[in-house]
Amino acid sequence: MLNNPLVLGIDLGTSGLRIAIINTKKKLLYTSSRSYPKSLEFCEDWINCLRNLIQKIPIDIKERLVSCSVAGTSGTLLACRTNGEPIGQALPYFLTSSLYSNEINKLFSKECAGSSTSGSVGRALKLINLYGTKILLRHQADWVSGWLLNNWEYGEEGNNIRMGWEISNSSWPKSFQNLNWINCLPKIIPSGQLMGNICSKKADELNLPRNIKVIAGTTDSNAGVLATFPKKNDGVTILGSTIVIKKFVDKPLLGKGISNHKILGNWLCGGASNAGAAILLDFFNLEYIDELSKQINPNKYSGINLIPLSKQGERFPIDDPNLQPKLEPRPVSDSLYLHAIFEGLAKIEARGWQKLQELGADLPRQIITIGGGAKNITWKKIREREIGIPIKICNRPPAAGVASIALQTLL
Incomplete structure (x- = not known):
């Protein structure tokens, strides 16, 4: 050797x-x-x-x-x-x-x-x-x-x-x-x-x-999970171009858009939305996102309800190929619009965890987040507010x- x-x-x-x-x-x-x-x-x-x-x-x-x-x-x-x-x-x-x-x-x-x-x-x-x-x-x-x-x-x-x-x-x-x-x-x-x-x-x-x-x-997405070294009670969210959520479970969960993998001898269940960080780059570059994020108070609501899909169709937490994006109204303030997109994405993630719970999974005690979107602290705080579960950031690449x-x- x-x-x-x-x-x-x-x-x-x-x-x-x-x-x-x-x-x-x-x-x-x-x-x-x-x-x-x-x-x-x-x-x-x-x-x-x-x-x-x-x-x-x-x-x-x-x-x-x-x-x-x-x-x-x-x-x-x-x-x-x-x-x-x-x-x-x-x-x-x-x-x-x-x-x-x-x-x-x-x-x-x-x-x-x-x-x-x-x-x-x-x-x-x-x-x-x-x-x-x-x-x-x-x-x-x-x-x-x-x-x-x-x-x-x-x-x-x-x-x-x-x-x-x-x-x-x-x-x-x-x-x-x-x-x-x-x-x-x-x-x-x-x-x-x-x-x-x-x-x-x-x-x-x-x-x-x-x-x-x-x-x-x-x-x-499974590679992302393995990079975080999760415990059984941890959930993992991969915030890349799309939002993917994963959790180890005792037995496979059945449902449209749900995947069950055998990883390290254990069942890993989850789902992937078509929405994710890619939508942010449709409107702003990375430097501007960082600048705008500093102007957002994550403890307050934007008051704008969006469905931040880049194109028609969703696969998880709902399976609807005809679901249309909702990206308006767009306010004059770019920071307010980014705030609303962050909230829309956080709501999709929250519904994803609720969906897994409905199918028989326990809610995670903490969520480990990996991927490019994990680095944004403002988004992290909005996600914690919407989901109600502590979030930890992992910087290891998938x-x-x-x-x-x-x-x-x-x-």
């Missing part, structure tokens, strides 16, 4: 990619990020960002890497040929598929992440209609893992829950058996399992050791969370 081995986490989010390198004690040694030049839909952006970031890792760190693991946005789906060559653009996780609602309903006998029109099945049906059944359907993390391996056979279980994969049964739903596109789906393996060694050609291209192992990763999965090869 290499002395002082290190592992690499690769986290693909909505707006860009981040890498993190940790040691066997999970200490963060290196991290770097890059925004997608175009957008989430372009898989060449995923690879170009990955190449750029890995090539800039200091050589003394890079040569000690022994394994890596990939996290990606849950539900972003790409059609490709059997050799991994992409066909068209990826369909992003926030693209709803109400056009296929009848077909989706016929495939599921109970509510789950896959039964929602915001799940991956509708996107799969759209891609099948576009390109036929002699293709592969791969979620973002699975396709990037396949690129590293030069083998697109596999899919990690958590990344395929929104396609209908049942973790409790380790199988696709029985209704999938007669699908004419069942062979488009991946062979599912659990998070933390060895997928194989990096392709030697890719290792040479990235100037990485040829014996690096690729370990099945997880979703970007990429460090998925890197911890890559440690499985050393255990």
Whole structure:
């Protein structure tokens, strides 16, 4: 075994990619990020960002890497040929598929992440209609893992829950058996399992050791949870482009827009809204947000009720592909408008925790928050006021969370 081995986490989010390198004690040694030049839909952006970031890792760190693991946005789906060559653009996780609602309903006998029109099945049906059944359907993390391996056979279980994969049964739903596109789906393996060694050609291209192992990763939101080291009574909110809430539970919870993952031997339940910090950048830049935040009294109400979605459609805490954004009235004061957006987002998060409680989860005693939005103290205080639960900020990047999965090869 290499002395002082290190592992690499690769986290693909909505707006860009981040890498993190940790040691066997999970200490963060290196991290770097890059925004997608175009957008989430372009898989060449995923690879170009990955190449750029890995090539800039200091050589003394890079040569000690022994394994890596990939996290990606849950539900972003790409059609490709059997050799991994992409066909068209990826369909992003926030693209709803109400056009296929009848077909989706016929495939599921109970509510789950896959039964929602915001799940991956509708996107799969759209891609099948576009390109036929002699293709592969791969979620973002699975396709990037396949690129590293030069083998697109596999899919990690958590990344395929929104396609209908049942973790409790380790199988696709029985209704999938007669699908004419069942062979488009991946062979599912659990998070933390060895997928194989990096392709030697890719290792040479990235100037990485040829014996690096690729370990099945997880979703970007689960990576965020792992980065916080939560206790059972903690809840975790990831404030990235979207709001994601997660909590460990005793047994899976059933409901549209609800996902149940098996992480570290425990059930992790949660949901993801289409609303999040991305809406802030539709109106203000980061520097102006910081300036305006200082002008807001978080203990007072704005008096303006907004639904701060960037576009039509919501998946959690309510599953409604037709829900319209409500971004008016816009007051003359920019600080008052930002105040109202913060409140609107906080109310969505509060309803999310209430939804999990209605389905059987205990409310968390504290909420650990990670992601770019976690740093805003004004927003934090408004969230505490709306939710009624203490909030703690974690500054570790989700990429460090998925890197911890890559440690499985050393255990």
